[in-house]
Every structure is written in C-alpha cells, then in structure tokens.
Amino acid sequence: MLSPQKNLEAYYLEARRDLLEVASMLDRYDRSVEKEGQRAEDESRLNSLLEAMSFLSDKDCPKSNRTEQLLVHFAKVS
Amino acid sequence: MQIIQPHYHAIARTAQDYERMAMSGVVAVCEPAFWAGFDRRYPETFIDYFAQISEFEPTRAAEFGIRHYCWVAVNPKEAENKELTDEVLRQMPEFLQKPTCLGVGETGLHKSTKNEIESLQAHVEIAMKHDQLVLIHTPHLSDKAHGTKTVLEVLAGMDVNPDRIWIDHVEEQTIESVLDAGYWAGMTLYPVTKCSPRRSVDILEKYSTERLLVNSSADWGPSDPFTLQESIVEFRRRGHSLQEAVEIYHNNPCRFLGQNPKWDIKPITISEE
Numbered sequence A: 001m002l003s004p005q006k007n008l009e010a011y012y013l014e015a016r017r018d019l020l021e022v023a024s025m026l027d028r029y030d031r032s033v034e035k036e037g038q039r040a041e042d043e044s045r046l047n048s049l050l051e052a053m054s055f056l057s058d059k060d061c062p063k064s065n066r067t068e069q070l071l072v073h074f075a076k077v078s
Numbered sequence B: 001m002q003i004i005q006p007h008y009h010a011i012a013r014t015a016q017d018y019e020r021m022a023m024s025g026v027v028a029v030c031e032p033a034f035w036a037g038f039d040r041r042y043p044e045t046f047i048d049y050f051a052q053i054s055e056f057e058p059t060r061a062a063e064f065g066i067r068h069y070c071w072v073a074v075n076p077k078e079a080e081n082k083e084l085t086d087e088v089l090r091q092m093p094e095f096l097q098k099p100t101c102l103g104v105g106e107t108g109l110h111k112s113t114k115n116e117i118e119s120l121q122a123h124v125e126i127a128m129k130h131d132q133l134v135l136i137h138t139p140h141l142s143d144k145a146h147g148t149k150t151v152l153e154v155l156a157g158m159d160v161n162p163d164r165i166w167i168d169h170v171e172e173q174t175i176e177s178v179l180d181a182g183y184w185a186g187m188t189l190y191p192v193t194k195c196s197p198r199r200s201v202d203i204l205e206k207y208s209t210e211r212l213l214v215n216s217s218a219d220w221g222p223s224d225p226f227t228l229q230e231s232i233v234e235f236r237r238r239g240h241s242l243q244e245a246v247e248i249y250h251n252n253p254c255r256f257l258g259q260n261p262k263w264d265i266k267p268i269t270i271s272e273e
Helices: A006-037 A044-056 A068-076 B015-022 B043-062 B081-090 B114-129 B142-156 B173-181 B197-206 B225-239 B242-257
Strands: B003-005 B026-031 B068-072 B101-108 B134-136 B165-167 B184-188 B212-215
Touching: A044 A068, A044 B003, A044 B026, A068 B081, B003 B225, B003 B242, B015 B026, B026 B043, B026 B212, B026 B242, B043 B101, B068 B114, B081 B114, B114 B134, B114 B142, B142 B165, B142 B242, B173 B184, B173 B242, B197 B212, B197 B225, B212 B242, B225 B242
Parallel strands: B003 B026, B026 B068, B068 B101, B101 B134, B134 B165, B165 B184, B184 B212
Antiparallel strands: none
C-alpha cells in the first residue's frame, strides 16, 4: 500500500477531475431547468447525489468504508 | 464528418494516431512547437525541431491523407533560458516562411516569471512584425487563472489585433476574460488535467461559439487525440445538428487559421437533398 502522502500524490488529480465532472453535471442540470422553466418531475437521483456528497465531505470515517456506504445509499434510488 | 485537430503534437505520437484520425474524419492537424519533456540546451536543437515539424512531419501525415501544419516558438518552460530564447528567436523568422507554418506558437506562460513574460512579449512582437497569427499557451491547474490574467495584461500593453490571437487551454474560470477581450479561445481536452469532453460541450452551450476552438493537444504525456471526437459525439448526443458540429469542429479552425493565406481549407456546409 502507498503511504498517505503518496496516496494523495497518486490520486488527487483524478479525484479533482471526477469532482469537476460532478460539478459540471449539476451546472448542466441547473441550466436545463432555467431553459425549460421547470425542474425534473422526479429529482430523486439529484437528491441522492447531493446526499452522497455530504457523506464525502466528512473527513472522519472510522471504518474507511465510504465506498460501501455510498453503494448502499445509491441502492435506494432506482 | 470532417474534423480539424487544431492543436496536436504529432512528433510525440505514432503513425497509428494518423491512421485512426483519418478513419474518424480528421482532414488536418496543426502542430505547435512545445516542450519535449526536458529542457533543450542548444538553439540548434530547436532549429532541427522546427525543420522536423515544418518539413518532415507533413510527409508523415500525408501518408494518411491528412494535411499537417505547424507553428514555431520557444515554449514557456524553456523561455526561462534567456540566452537560448534570444538565439532561437533570431533564427525563427526563416521558419515563418515555410509553406505549412501558420504562425508563432505556442508561446505563453508557465509560471509567469519575468523571463517568461519577456519571451512572450518578444514572440508577439515578432509575430506582429511578420504579420503572423499567434497561439498562446496558458498555465495548468493552480497557475491557470493568474497566468491567463497575466497573458491578457501583457497583450493589453501591446499593439496587437485580437482577431489574430488564439489563447489556448481555457477553462470555466478563464474563458470569459479571454472572449471579453476579443481573442479566440481554445479548449484543450485531456483525460485528467485540463478540460473534459463533456465540460467542453457545456462551454459550447453556454457561450457564443464564434471564437471557440476545441483541440486535444495530444502529446507525449497522458493525452488522447480522440478526446476531440468524444466532444463531438457528446455535442451531437445533446441534439445539436451536424452543421452546428461542423461549424465548431471544422469551420471555426478554418476561420481562424484561414487568416493566414497558407491555410487553404475552406469552411463547409452540409447540404440536404
């Protein structure tokens, strides 16, 4: 396993890219709402993503199982 | 669909790229001079490099029916070596006369040092003196916003025609200032460190596309020339017409590059019968 510092060095840029993709997806949704003048009939997927990000923003995760938690969380949305 | 790859570092790629690009509709590539991954020590090394991209590389591309054009410059990283830069700049005008050389590039900034800024000014002055187009590199990642601002400040202090200057590697935090100042803006699509195909289409949908260029800048690092085609597929997937795609991925490069008479590929219109 890589050291804590090496982990950040190895994966930071890819994680940054992935977060930018999420941000741009949310911006894209907002622009479509603005253009159409209405929100999606079913926003459960949007809400699921936003809730998922609240999990991730917590620096402490005693069991280091964020991925597992997210998979369980996403399973609630069809 | 006919596609132009406006920023592509062919010498770092294999012929398989050319073959696959030709199969996907690429009709022309443009190769700016760039950093080789290490700092070159001799002006003569640059001169050989300029000869490679202005004389040899067009023959390699022609094997696959692709037109190859180039730009010449000392890239921002090596511009830190002032003595080398001055000597290369002295010899550079010879290459501006080559039949496939479109202008001066990629000059620009990396860390926005004093030497880099002086080199950028010198490159732009040579370009204006020889009536050349200019391609300007902006820094990556955390240096991008500051570097782009500095590029715009440098240009604002010079006698330049914004129509003939393309500022490359813009992203969401820099595009407005570039377009507002009247320059052409290029989006470079990288797998990790620059703009992505989806984000490029977001930008195309958000801003006027008149002065936007999209490229892959594929080089020796983690990069992929087909991020350009990914952008096209994403653009079409969102319901934009074939002609709208042609305007961005073929005709816009023709409009900018066509300001140099050596570029003879014309904008095209898709007709329906």
